[in-house]
Amino acid sequence: MKRDGHIHTPFCPHGTKDELRAYIEKAIRSGFGDISFTEHAPLPSSFADPTPEKDSGMSLETLHLYLDAIKQAKDAYKNDIQIRVGLEVDYITGYESETRSFLDEYGPLLDDSILSVHFLRMGSDYFCMDYSKEVFMDIAHQAGSVEAVYELYYKTVEASIAAELGAFKPKRIGHPTLVHKFQLAHGKKIDDDQHIKRVLEKIAETGYEMDLNGAGFSKPDCLESYPPQHYIPVAESLGIPLIFGSDAHSVNGLHKHYGKLYNK
Ligand SMILES: [Zn+2]
Ligand SMILES: [Zn+2]
Known part of the structure; x- marks a missing residue:
């Protein structure tokens, strides 16, 4: 059965306002039988979002609206498609205990979630690594090289896999090579094959x-x-279960590139 396990929604503060219903109806039309909405979870309240708009995660108030809306949609479409409610939760170095408390509280309400690294810590500063190529190059400048950013990224992904985030820690590791997002902009050819294989081994072990x-x-x-x-x-x-994710932030992006990965 075709499954898309990484989908954003109108509740995303930096996405589109495309309606939930439009996502679901496209999924049904496209022959998907199983979808997960994985909106960006609220960031820890003591964490200062380093992005200019400070819109990387939902607010706690929005989270409640989101959970209600997905619950209603699950019910309304239950004869047509399996809808899972989830979150894309950030792993942020140094914020493990707050993340764990959040998951202890909201995890029981979720079916399916993703743990992702978007923020890198350098010294006492945090950067949103995938925000823009300018920010990426700024991180590379501070870290000393593009290669150093790769090292820091994979180290953080490995820490996310090992992190003790409690009984409701997400079971899926998000986009584990996101550090490639600007690879053609900086043009540096980094051989990170060993890093990626190590990450895959850690995912398999856990x-x-x-x-x-x-x-x-x-x-x-x-x-x-x-x-x-x-x-x-x-x-x-x-033996790692691979779950396709379009990471759509719009109906147009929903299921995009599925065919490339599954030859369909
Ligand atoms: Zn997003
Ligand atoms: Zn992500």
């Missing part, structure tokens, strides 16, 4: 699933999935 994320194909400075397609057989040989 029994998590992996987000096979198509969004990078649409990013002009990336043009590949997260992770790149040649890691699919590697992940499969390790």
Whole structure:
């Protein structure tokens, strides 16, 4: 059965206002039998979102509206499609205990969630790594090189896999090569094969699933999935369940590139 396990919604503060119903009806029309809405969870309240609009996650008030809306949609479409309610939760170095408390409270309400790294800590500063190529180059400048950003990114992803976030820790690791998002902008050829394989091994050891994320194909400075397609057989040989994610922030982006990854 076709499944899309990473979908944003009108409740995303930096996405589109496309209606939930339009996402669901497109999924049904496209032959998907199982979808997960995974909106960006609220960030820890003591964490200062480093993005200019401070719109990386939902507010707690919006979270409640979101959970209600998905619950209603699940019910309304229950004969047509399985809808899972989830969140894309940020792993932020140094905020593990707040993240855990959040998951202890809201995890019981969720069916399916993703743990992702978007923020990198350098010294006492945090950066949103995937915000723009300018921010990415700024991080590279402060870290000393593009390669150093890659090192820091994979170290943070490994920490996310190992993190003790309690009984409701998400079971799926989001877009594990997001650091490639601006690879064609900086033009540095970084050999991170060993890093990616280590990440896959850690995912396999802990029994998590992996987000096979198509969004990078649409990013002009990336043009590949997260992770790149040649890691699919590697992940499969390790026994990692791969869950396709379009990471759509609009109805237009929903299920995009599924065909590239599954030859359909
Ligand atoms: Zn987003
Ligand atoms: Zn993400």
